[in-house]
Amino acid sequence: MAKTNPGRFFEDYRLGEVIDHAVPRTVGEGERALYHALYPARHALYSSDVFAAECGLEGSPLDDLAAFHVVFGKTVPDISLNAVANLGYAEGRWLRPVYPGDTLRSVSEVIGLKQNSNGKSGVVWVRTTGLNQMDEPVLSYVRWVMVRKNDTDAPAPETVVPDLKPALDAADLAVPEGLDFTGYDFALAGEAHRCGDYAVGEVIDHVDGVTIEEAEHMIATRLWQNTAKVHFDATFRPDGQRLIYGGHVISMARALSFNGLANAQMIAGLNGGAHANPCFAGLTVKAWSEVLDKAETPAPGVGAIRLRLVATSDGSVGELKGADGKYRPGVLLDLDYWALMPV
Amino acid sequence: MAKTNPGRFFEDYRLGEVIDHAVPRTVGEGERALYHALYPARHALYSSDVFAAECGLEGSPLDDLAAFHVVFGKTVPDISLNAVANLGYAEGRWLRPVYPGDTLRSVSEVIGLKQNSNGKSGVVWVRTTGLNQMDEPVLSYVRWVMVRKNDTDAPAPETVVPDLKPALDAADLAVPEGLDFTGYDFALAGEAHRCGDYAVGEVIDHVDGVTIEEAEHMIATRLWQNTAKVHFDATFRPDGQRLIYGGHVISMARALSFNGLANAQMIAGLNGGAHANPCFAGLTVKAWSEVLDKAETPAPGVGAIRLRLVATSDGSVGELKGADGKYRPGVLLDLDYWALMPV
């Protein structure tokens, strides 16, 4: 058993440490097809090479969330194998589209550490960067997790809590080189609404729903080489349920949001996110969005829209938290992101 | 909620109107692999680039039904979101093989309208054409659906019922350029039977069966970007069942028909089809075929065979309708098509 990876415990992390995550991955047409098979994804830029080329890209990239899942999946054996909870995300920036044939790997730097007062666990902040085969960054984000201590006698590290932006400014977003929405074909994209048609505070019910199957979330999660036991092994939890990878819910909700946000084409920034309640097979995921902000970008015809994306298991719309300030039980996900959209 | 697509109602269609359907789609090696993963497809022309090249094609095309599903899927948001029933197909012609890398989009023309006598719904006939990135038609078919009226006070349109062929003539079929079966390798194709070995009226029991899973039909249906709620959302129907996309049953039955019709390689024409009874997960789909006609084509060594393909949930063979003239409950599909086969 000494040969298997026991994962890291809280006392194993050092501030400033850089972890090269294992198992680089070449993504291709197969991953693109599978993304469309697993999620009701219809954003035209990711569906058609021709549409993407007409928007100034070299072809249809891998879905931004697929890129995120691949980069994230590599970090699991080093960051979250002994994690008690995934606490949050911040400062997520998509820096460069990922195209079929690209090979991705991930690197994380430990940027924060704080032992919990019970002495049994602590919070670890990492900034993870996904790199392609040219060593160009494609994605960067901060994530923090609560991790158990293995040796509770290990001394507490100096507490360092990183200073993270509550939300990215539009100026922080990296617009892909060449992106140009001035000739954008709204008919082919599926909806007529441009950035200017949305009002801050507007809530959009995405209407459609998908009932979740075990086979589907496992196929998706394996595709990203995320091997956390709890997603695959029904004997792992006392209740015999497989906890669904939070990223599966993110992708499902984002794909459902096509209906009402078909032109929110590219994800450019992740401001924050909470997996409000666990998701299990049998639940029916629906989604709604709230417009949080709008902005311009330097790229021709390209605007930015900041959205709250909420996944639910009860079909509720517009209600996030109860009187106690906690997420309602029917809320699965509360995600805050920036998308690029025709102005 | 105003931002989401409410679908069209009967009164929203105009005779002669042309609808450009949204979300073009680039299909590739991934879609080809998934087709083989989802259906027991073994026709050699679609399995091997080498076999296809030896038959005069540039490589192995995407399965003809996959092309159909992609083209069909794009029409759902505009044609059948508020459809009460899918009533029929006619004059389906495969005009050009679809190869990995092609980008497909769909256009429909309204060719018939007839309000029902109850004033609450009507029948809409559309001729849908799938086009590739060169704007070349790859597929064309007529479909008619019953659609609800939203405003029952809306005036009835002039009744126009298109004059449709009960079946295509062999002369109507488009044989792919270069197709040549004179050097056809029957051993590699899997069976020795050529077109001349089948007799009109002959019934073939395809023997094999597949028990349907929710995950599989949803993966397939999403892959074609068909987003009709009823296929995915178990809370949508009062009985809590997800209605399986009729095209899933078509593809399953066609793939099963390899066993006995291994050389009916390419689908060239769709004469008609009825989804006789709904299909749900848990049913075991089997299939049988009846030879309806045979013909020659101008291409070297290439014959045409007209087949009735029947999918069942009860394993019955050769029995289609009861004494009342209605489909037997164990019949799921009754499809009438032309295939190209070595003479």
Place this chain on the structure above:
Amino acid sequence: MAKTNPGRFFEDYRLGEVIDHAVPRTVGEGERALYHALYPARHALYSSDVFAAECGLEGSPLDDLAAFHVVFGKTVPDISLNAVANLGYAEGRWLRPVYPGDTLRSVSEVIGLKQNSNGKSGVVWVRTTGLNQMDEPVLSYVRWVMVRKNDTDAPAPETVVPDLKPALDAADLAVPEGLDFTGYDFALAGEAHRCGDYAVGEVIDHVDGVTIEEAEHMIATRLWQNTAKVHFDATFRPDGQRLIYGGHVISMARALSFNGLANAQMIAGLNGGAHANPCFAGLTVKAWSEVLDKAETPAPGVGAIRLRLVATSDGSVGELKGADGKYRPGVLLDLDYWALMPV
């Protein structure tokens, strides 16, 4: 029904006969992606084109077991359609990596026949070779199955039992041309253990587990065009269960073995294997390995490790057979293979 394949019976095989199996198959990026979606495969050589190139290959090959399944799947209609039992494997040699774009076909030679004393069935030994589009062998193995007689009056053939090696010597293994592990990146591969770090007799618990779903094993088995009814048709067995293709368990166990054997990159030889107990959906597959032997190869930095790979349904580790000499009920698979690993 005369048109469908009834399969071969014991009396239909002749010693020395060569069977060209039908339906060649082009494998590509889609098959590679699906392999990663269906199994928790993480061996870096099969995940990253860059990693594979740095090991001297032209790119990341299709997983060795995927190549095996494709070659094996083609033999099912001719070898095992009427098989009562799959009795064993021997002398399996991977001769050449399979790359996206290759087209595979299979040929089998009957090398042994032995009628059972009951006169109702017999054992058939075949040596199957997988060939690519250049007619180069990519894989070769011996398999023997018990097959029913259709005509119990058919005379027994002369008994010929082939002389098979209980295990390949390391010298029998074909190391892919150009393979070079001298610059092997252990950090990217995921573990630091090289061949020299393993001791003969060492047992490795691979820790992770996957609970099996019907949709997943059917998707996998269809992908290899293995159409044995028993895997797909829940009405086929009296107990209503679908028997899972033994190769699905092999691939699952091999993928799980990454955790502890991340550097046992390429499968080069199959010495033997037993599907000890049937596998059904709902079981949770775990795996352990035992190091049986180690050897050198002529390739730079490339060693060979002989492993027993055991899949279980009860999480047991290190226990293979009971006091009665039979496999314990929780053992699904006992596979003996050679892998190539950095020395």
